[in-house]
Amino acid sequence: MYTERASRLTGAIVWTNTPEGAGGGPVLPDGCMDLLWSGGRLLVAGPDTGPYVPKGPPRFWAGVRFFPGTAPALLGVPAHEVRDLRVELADLWPAARVRRLRDRVAAAPDPATALEDIALQQAERTAAPDPLLHRLVERLDEGRPVSATAAELGISTRTLHRRCLGAFGYGPKTLARILRLQRALALARSGTPYAETAVRVGYADQPHLTREVRELAGMPLGELLGGG
Structure with a gap:
């Protein structure tokens, strides 16, 4: 449990x-x-x-x-x-x-x-966390593009990528994909239909959601959520 x-x-x-x-x-x-x-x-x-x-x-x-x-x-x-x-x-x-x-x-x-x-x-x-990282997570979790997020934060995309490697372990595009996956899973677990979930969190369509879940979670969405 x-x-x-x-x-x-x-x-x-x-x-x-x-x-x-x-x-x-x-x-x-x-x-x-x-x-x-x-x-x-x-x-x-x-x-x-x-x-x-x-x-x-x-x-x-x-x-x-x-x-x-x-x-x-x-x-x-x-x-x-x-x-x-x-x-x-x-x-x-x-x-x-x-x-x-x-x-x-x-x-x-x-x-x-x-x-x-x-x-x-x-x-x-330890020193307080860098507030830029918190703002970065917020922007990407809202579905903002990486390039626009870097511009909003006042840094280059190259600098953003370097900062992300140290803070998150991977670049901002991977972080954005993972945050989007978590948003999609939360919606799907709440009972939102898969097609609607895909649109609401920013996937092109349900097949796009399906591919991302398989790649990041290693199994089909229905199996992941216990639906067989």
Whole structure:
């Protein structure tokens, strides 16, 4: 069972997941990075460009999902270096510190809240997120073209691409596709017909939506939403 709530860290989500049955469903690209706890390990989930299927038997997961573009500064790693990866936090932070944090989470009655506390303490040590990145996510999530977004932000498309690699792990066009996919899934899950969903989120037509879902989620839309 999956649960989530808004974090005390601005823009972040605190979540837990105990899959039912073998493997559970895929984790889909969402433009975010996560701090994870599972099986006594502290991990970082880099930005995904396709579906991620956890390996091994089902087990409990807890995580903090950071607002898009904010995790690299907090965690101290450019997003493109951990793209499509799950890495040990000890590979990014001093091992002794991670051991202390791991022991703290293991002893906590609620691992998700313990992870949130770690994220909040790290945010206190880190400069505030670049507001340009937040504006960028807002513009692209509204469906604005990349070139127009760069112009609105007062930077060149080349500079925008470079900033995106460090903050999101990929360029602005990929980020826009992933944000559009998430908008489409939210509409489709609410019961909006697929053809209407495609038009409302900016796809050319339903076949375009179908192709994008297959490419980014790895399966047909109906199967992804549990419709067979």
